[in-house]
Amino acid sequence: MTDASALGMWGVPLAILGGAIRVSTPFLFVSLGECLTERSGRINLGLEGTLVIGAMTGYAMSYHSGSPFIGVASAALAGLVFGLIHGWLCSFRHVNDIAVGISMMIVGLGLAFYFGKPYIQPTAPRLPSISFGWWSDIPQVQAALQVNVLFIAGAVLAFLMAWMFRNTRIGLTVRVVGDSTDAARTLGIRPTRVRVLATAVGGAFAGVGGSYLSLYYPGSWSEGIASGQGLMAVALVIFARWNPINCFWAALLFGGAGAIGPALQSVGITQGYYLFYAAPYVLTLGILVATSSTERAMTGAPGEMSITK
Amino acid sequence: MTNISQNEAAASGRPPALPSWVIARIEALAIPVFALIAGAALFSLFLMTQGKSPQEFFALVWRAAFSSAFSWKNTLSHVSPLLMAALCVAIPARLGLMVIGGEGAIILGGLAAAVVGASCGSIPAFFGFAAMVVAAFVVGGVWIGTVGALRVKRGVNETISSLLMAYIATAIFNQLVESVFRDPASLNKPATMPIPDALRVTDLPFLSTHWGVPVGIVICIACYFLLERTTIGFAARVTGDNIRAAQIQGLPVSRLVIGFTGLAGGLAGLGGFFEVSAIYGNANDSLISGVGNTGILVAFLARHNPLAIIPVALLLGGFEASSGLVQRRMDLPDATILVFEGCIFILVLLSETLYGRSDSLIRKILFAGRSK
Amino acid sequence: MKKILVSPFSRRSFLKTTGALVATTAMPFGMRSALAAGKLTVGFVYVGAKDDYGYNQAHAEGAAAVKAMEGVTVIEEENVAESVDVINTMESMINFDGAALLFPTSFGYYDPYVKETAPKYADVRFQHCGGLWKEGDPSNAGSYFGYIGMGQYLNGVVAGHMTKSKKIGFVAAKPIPQVLNNINSFLLGARSVDPEITCQVIFTGNWSLPVKEAEATNALADQGADVITCHVDGPKVVVETAAARGCYVCGYHVDQSTLAPEKYLTGAEWNWPSVYTDFVKKALAGEPIDNFVRGGLTEGFIKMSPLGPSVTEAAAKQFEAVKAEIMKGGFAAIKGPLKDNKGNVVATAGQAFPETDIALESMDYLVEGVIGSTN
Structure with missing residues (x-):
């Protein structure tokens, strides 16, 4: 870092790009998980809890095993279990999936904080990153393009999921179940089983998103690690219109918007930082308001989902 | 849908020996109690895996929350905002709307009350109080009413918009408290100007809890009558059961939604007023306490029935009050109470499935999923 | 020593006046009676997790040093918000655990929470970290901080x-x-x-x-x-x-x-173990604790x-x-x-x-x- 020259105002777009890459990964994984769940006709509002459980499990297992990848795998497993429980609870008649989500969020936060106490202080091995900034001499650009393997995995997953929904039997099954329980039954599909599995896999994705928080960025476990990423992802899925590739862009947009606050302060625009920090929420709400309509059903919305009915 | 009315549950049950309304009443009492016990049992299992004694835990909860005058004071200090936060969830729920951002209305209502109160020192206390209450109610009402308006005018999902608006409310609150409304003397903890002593809500005579608790209870009862005994309440329930049927019948769905969300937000704002006027004496970031989220829990445990909110808020307030003693005596993390609340919440939700078919209970639990 | 301008409120003169005033009033009776039984219960209240590699950990290290002292029981509570919660916690420590010396360690606990609670429990000592105890504040409350x-x-x-x-x-x-x-x-x-x-x-x-x-x-x-x-x-x-x-x-x-x-x-870094053991030693010996205590590198309140x-x-x-x-x-x-x-x-x-x-x-x-x- 010998040539640490200031970038001035150029720092803002660069920070937004870097922030988008750094901050978006948890949003990406959670929203992909939520996308899968919602496509099957369920909503899982408990992914905030799953995210935190994933963060804690990932960190703890990375600490004990010495391998961050074992941490990620454990986080996925923990998320899977949480998703499975959510899916199972929601398969009872008259049980409201949004409320179950909130209760699973409380349980997830409670268990993560309960078992996470001994891991606040220790340092666990982190996930590696790949440098895509080798072509540039500017250290800031190099830093912004330090891309974590999970970000790449998430991007690939988004495209894979989009392809899956369109072209595979599994994808079709999930979509049919999400659009009409009756239609699925006539096709000989068991809707409840598909939904439970989709919720479980969605939970696993959220768990991975959590492990990114504790194992890469910001890269340590604490009780304040998640600040609503899991809840926000639910909103992102709606404005991504249940399309995994749009989820990817939405997560990037949200991550980038989150970088505006610190970046503006760093170039001397220092007043009103609370409002700049709220930029991602204002942006999301604005897009939702602009693109929603009472006239037509939301394009891409699964017909069986309680939230769009 | 959230609001499975007892009639509907009873109607879908098999032909009983007793009249269906009797069964519905029995269920309405027995099932929540059963769910509470089952939740406590689940949590006891968890404690036992941790090598801790459930007996000791429940004894401590009892002791810290309900055993003495001090315990009650501690418990009741949580109850006043909980009642309002729960109503903010329960009232829109009657229309089938799931509003989870009541926190935003609480803090902005509190801020409005504080700002108005601080500038009302020179007028008679009655008018000062009236101005504060109106300010808190209007700001909170507009905030959540906007959520309802966005729903009916633009089709924006109310769960998501209320959540986003709660984050935005926090930002606005912090920004205003630390800039234009900041009391220059509030050095270490930025706060608004103090409201005059005459405009502080006092404690009840003989009890060390403030007027927010009885007022909250009265409001809960009033809301019960509004929802259960008036035409408007009936219209709201019809809308909640089937929005299209309500439209076909010519009910003013838009006005109902905006009115009820506005009322819900206004009451949450009133909760903020009591926090400011009775406890803090100004608006500062202590107001952002997460009580809006605990309120969601209370509303669901009460099955969105305003009367049931009262005992449930007491129970939850008691749990929150016992957190410290459990932490110190049993050497358990502070998150223990969160796990406990989660266990109870899950079992109460699960018990929804029992309404109207309590006879076939065991079979359904065992063969869940396969029956569909 | 360099000649410096000393403000009228400088620590030394401040301590002289308040210290003298306090000496007669500060010794809480409850602490005395608790001592008679040979046991002093000390309560620590933290705003966050006590192993956060930061503010709360610094205080918890101080609490750990107190724990090692003879004749002292230490009780602790984490994640207590700077709200009415801290009043509940302090009162709970007093009522249920018989705490006679409290360390509410977060900055925002003082005004209004400690100031409101202290007068209700005249025989309990409230030592607040960071607050500005001043003339007219409860005499059984005190503030300490480091430069x-x-x-x-x-x-x-x-x-x-x-x-x-x-x-x-x-x-x-x-x-x-x-x-x-x-x-x-x-x-x-x-x-x-x-x-x-x-x-x-x-x-x-x-x-x-x-x-x-x-x-x-x-x-x-x-x-x-x-x-x-x-x-x-x-x-x-x-x-x-x-x-x-x-x-x-x-x-x-x-x-x-x-x-x-x-x-x-x-x-x-904070050096709370030395400060806290000092306070507790004074309490055990029945000596008064000053209401306004400050210290820097020299006094061992902070270190590098x-x-x-x-x-x-x-x-x-x-x-x-x-x-x-x-x-x-x-x-x-x-x-x-x-x-x-x-x-x-x-x-x-x-x-x-x-x-x-x-x-x-x-x-x-x-x-x-x-x-x-x-x-």
């Missing part, structure tokens, strides 16, 4: 030597006097080495927001800051992120050198982390020299001529605010050279 700004000044001295870009960075929670004093001290320490240095500050808006702290650290690094410190509750994220960006870091609250062994320069391996010889030399100067007492970081970053004069030539000056505890400005705003 940790001096630690940040020393951080700044080392930072001034180590920065190549002449730009240093500060991740801060909220613009309150303590934080502003630390930011100013950090920059002035660095400017004592090279007056060209500037300090960029980023406020995250709250005491514990890991993702924002990481983003703020990255934003500072992007703008070319190459030595970074912070004032947030848990500096772990800032220290690790800064080191990962190749910046040097100065610690805060506790020693964070293990988190970034190569990049850690030094750090401003050992210098890291990257610190140059020149930096180490000046660090030790300035430290020795501070140890003599009366050192002033804020001294004239000095302007704030809006151009207003904060100290005229010859005017100085030594570490002991109460005026520093109501600081509301950032000095010239700090890029940032107080609201």
Whole structure:
């Protein structure tokens, strides 16, 4: 870092790009998980809890095993279990999936904080990153393009999921179940089983998103690690219109918007930082308001989902 | 849908020996109690895996929350905002709307009350109080009413918009408290100007809890009558059961939604007023306490029935009050109470499935999923 | 000793008056009766997790030292919000556990919570960290704090030597006097080495927001800051992120050198074990505790982390020299001529605010050279 020259105002777009890459990964994984769940006709509002459980499990297992990848795998497993429980609870008649989500969020936060106490202080091995900034001499650009393997995995997953929904039997099954329980039954599909599995896999994705928080960025476990990423992802899925590739862009947009606050302060625009920090929420709400309509059903919305009915 | 009315549950049950309304009443009492016990049992299992004694835990909860005058004071200090936060969830729920951002209305209502109160020192206390209450109610009402308006005018999902608006409310609150409304003397903890002593809500005579608790209870009862005994309440329930049927019948769905969300937000704002006027004496970031989220829990445990909110808020307030003693005596993390609340919440939700078919209970639990 | 301007409110004169006044009233009867039984219960209240590598851990280390003392029972509670919750916790400790000496350790606990609760329990002693106990406040309450700004000044001295870009960075929670004093001290320490240095500050808006702290650290690094410190509750994220960006870091609250062994320069640490055992010893012996207690490096209230391996010889030399100067007492970081970053004069030539000056505890400005705003 010998040539640490200031970038001035150029720092803002660069920070937004870097922030988008750094901050978006948890949003990406959670929203992909939520996308899968919602496509099957369920909503899982408990992914905030799953995210935190994933963060804690990932960190703890990375600490004990010495391998961050074992941490990620454990986080996925923990998320899977949480998703499975959510899916199972929601398969009872008259049980409201949004409320179950909130209760699973409380349980997830409670268990993560309960078992996470001994891991606040220790340092666990982190996930590696790949440098895509080798072509540039500017250290800031190099830093912004330090891309974590999970970000790449998430991007690939988004495209894979989009392809899956369109072209595979599994994808079709999930979509049919999400659009009409009756239609699925006539096709000989068991809707409840598909939904439970989709919720479980969605939970696993959220768990991975959590492990990114504790194992890469910001890269340590604490009780304040998640600040609503899991809840926000639910909103992102709606404005991504249940399309995994749009989820990817939405997560990037949200991550980038989150970088505006610190970046503006760093170039001397220092007043009103609370409002700049709220930029991602204002942006999301604005897009939702602009693109929603009472006239037509939301394009891409699964017909069986309680939230769009 | 959230609001499975007892009639509907009873109607879908098999032909009983007793009249269906009797069964519905029995269920309405027995099932929540059963769910509470089952939740406590689940949590006891968890404690036992941790090598801790459930007996000791429940004894401590009892002791810290309900055993003495001090315990009650501690418990009741949580109850006043909980009642309002729960109503903010329960009232829109009657229309089938799931509003989870009541926190935003609480803090902005509190801020409005504080700002108005601080500038009302020179007028008679009655008018000062009236101005504060109106300010808190209007700001909170507009905030959540906007959520309802966005729903009916633009089709924006109310769960998501209320959540986003709660984050935005926090930002606005912090920004205003630390800039234009900041009391220059509030050095270490930025706060608004103090409201005059005459405009502080006092404690009840003989009890060390403030007027927010009885007022909250009265409001809960009033809301019960509004929802259960008036035409408007009936219209709201019809809308909640089937929005299209309500439209076909010519009910003013838009006005109902905006009115009820506005009322819900206004009451949450009133909760903020009591926090400011009775406890803090100004608006500062202590107001952002997460009580809006605990309120969601209370509303669901009460099955969105305003009367049931009262005992449930007491129970939850008691749990929150016992957190410290459990932490110190049993050497358990502070998150223990969160796990406990989660266990109870899950079992109460699960018990929804029992309404109207309590006879076939065991079979359904065992063969869940396969029956569909 | 250097001749310095002493404000009428300087610590020593302040202590003389209040100390005398307090001696007669401060000994709580409850503590005496609790002592008769040979047992003193001491309660510690933390605002966050007690192993956060920061503010709360520093206090918990103090509590651990008290725990090791003879005849003392320590009770602790974590994650207690600066709200009516802290009143409930303190009263619960008194009513259920018989606590006679309380340490509500978070800054925001004092006004109004400690001030309102203390008069109700005349035989319990409330020792609050950070608050400004003043004449007229409950006599069984007291406040103590350390001149940790001096630690940040020393951080700044080392930072001034180590920065190549002449730009240093500060991740801060909220613009309150303590934080502003630390930011100013950090920059002035660095400017004592090279007056060209500037300090960029980023406020995250709250005491514990890991993702924002990481983003703020990255934003500072992007703008070319190459030595970074912070004032947030848990500096772990800032220290690790800064080191990962190749910046040097100065610690805060506790020693964070293990988190970034190569990049850690030094750090401003609390030394609560020595302070707390002192208070408890006094309580056990039945001696009065002053209502207003402050101390710095000299009194062992704060200490510096050992210098890291990257610190140059020149930096180490000046660090030790300035430290020795501070140890003599009366050192002033804020001294004239000095302007704030809006151009207003904060100290005229010859005017100085030594570490002991109460005026520093109501600081509301950032000095010239700090890029940032107080609201």
